[in-house]
Amino acid sequence: MNTATHNYSEPRVLDxxxxxxxxxxxxxxxxxxxxxxxxxxxxxxxxxxMNEERRHAILRLTARFLGGEEAVTLDLLPLMFAIARxxxxxxxxxxxxxxxxxxxHTDFFSRWVREVAGSPRLPPAPEASTxxxxxxxxxxxxxxxxxxxxxxxxRASVTYNMxxxxxxxxxxxxxxxxxxxxxxxxxxxxAGLVNIKRDESRHIAYGVYLLSRLVAEDPSxxxxxxxxxxxxxxxxxxxxxxxxxxYPDGVSPFGLRGDEFSEYAASQFRKRxxxxxxxxxxxxxxxxxxxxxxxxxDLVAEV
Numbered sequence: 001m002n003t004a005t006h007n008y009s010e011p012r013v014l015d016x017x018x019x020x021x022x023x024x025x026x027x028x029x030x031x032x033x034x035x036x037x038x039x040x041x042x043x044x045x046x047x048x049x050m051n052e053e054r055r056h057a058i059l060r061l062t063a064r065f066l067g068g069e070e071a072v073t074l075d076l077l078p079l080m081f082a083i084a085r086x087x088x089x090x091x092x093x094x095x096x097x098x099x100x101x102x103x104x105h106t107d108f109f110s111r112w113v114r115e116v117a118g119s120p121r122l123p124p125a126p127e128a129s130t131x132x133x134x135x136x137x138x139x140x141x142x143x144x145x146x147x148x149x150x151x152x153x154x155r156a157s158v159t160y161n162m163x164x165x166x167x168x169x170x171x172x173x174x175x176x177x178x179x180x181x182x183x184x185x186x187x188x189x190x191a192g193l194v195n196i197k198r199d200e201s202r203h204i205a206y207g208v209y210l211l212s213r214l215v216a217e218d219p220s221x222x223x224x225x226x227x228x229x230x231x232x233x234x235x236x237x238x239x240x241x242x243x244x245x246x247y248p249d250g251v252s253p254f255g256l257r258g259d260e261f262s263e264y265a266a267s268q269f270r271k272r273x274x275x276x277x278x279x280x281x282x283x284x285x286x287x288x289x290x291x292x293x294x295x296x297x298d299l300v301a302e303v
Contacts, residue, residue, distance in 0.1 A: 012089055019209050019291040020094040023202050027097040031202070033195045035108035040188040043116045047186075053253040056123070058179070058186070059113075060243070063122040064129065065172060066109035071133040072160060073102040078144035079156055085148050094206060101199040108192045116189070128238035136232065137164065150214045151224045158228040161207020162272045165200050167236050171265040173197050175243070179254040205291075208272075212279035212287045222280055229273055240265045 014021060047055065080095045113119060125133075140159040143152050176193055180186045214221045244250040244258025251257055279287060 014090055014093065018090045019288055020088075020090040020206065023206055024090075024094040024097065027094065027101075027199075027202055031097055031101055031199055033104075035104055035111055035192065038108070038111075038188045038192050040112065040116050043112070043186045043188040047116050051253075055117075057253045058189075059117055059120065060123040061172060061176060061179075062109060062113060062117070062189070064125065064243075065169075066106065066113060066122075067125055067129070068133060068164060068169065069102055069105040069109060071137055072164065073099065073106050075138045075141040076102060076160070078141045079153070079160065082144040082148040082153055082156075091206075091210075098203060101203075105196050105199070108196065112189055112192070116186075126239060126242035128235045128242065132164070132168075132232070132235045132239065136235070150218050150221045154211060154214050154221050154224045155228050157207050157210050158225055159232065161204055162211070162229065162276075163232045163236060166204045166207065166272045167265055167268045168239060169200060170197075170268050171240060171261055174264055175256060175261055178256055179252070183254070208275055209287065209291050211276045212282065212291070213284060215276065215279035216282050216284045216287045219280055222277070225276060226273075229269070233269060236265055236269065237262065 016022075016025075047058075050058075076099055080092065080099070083095055084092045113122070137159055140152075140156040144156055173193055173196075176190070181190045211221075211225055215225070240262050241258060244252060244256075244261070247253070247258075250259060282290075
């Protein structure tokens, strides 16, 4: 176990040019939105005007967002602990924003369900989602309480940053945008999703940096990342498919095709995989020098 020590008489001075601190600057500037200030009045009017089929589709997607945000809020602390135990102060400083932001996302979706949908009974999660969020995520995260090895950190970061945020959440945002924003519906929900996507783009950027750093420091970690990515791929595929299987021909009430979003999720998976794989040919200095807070803007909303 790697345990950091602190000398009160010789405090460290943070490096503002490090990648985690550059992300922290963006978090301070862009991550201060308040879920309680978003206006849901038009959302309520849109909800009342919708047929039951469309209501159910929106509620199911929102319930999955809410369940995912609750899960990561509950399970995130061990990653912060592991980084702190290694004495990576700049990374820990940025990670303090993660829990605050994930908690706000939970607050936002809870408020929408309560104030717009009227706190109905939420649709049950598919079995694949339960496996990912109730088994795989807490298992990988809680393992860090005893094991802060590069391999354990890599498994946790792949699960959280790359799969849950980088593949599933991004696919959900895409679906919400094409269901609601392009149709001028639910402006409050859409506004919150823009803020959430911006927050999570920073989380994903850090995850790419963290995994790349781990590989640059120890190339054998790549095999752990590769194994974990492919281990979770069937769950992501099943979760995406489950959102459309109940509809005739796999077409949602908003006219969206399930096969298109399965391909979108697959493309997100490939981009994550290929981006991190490049670290095998990079040094630690190159990872730090070439990382930018907007380097994944082709994969996520610009941070």
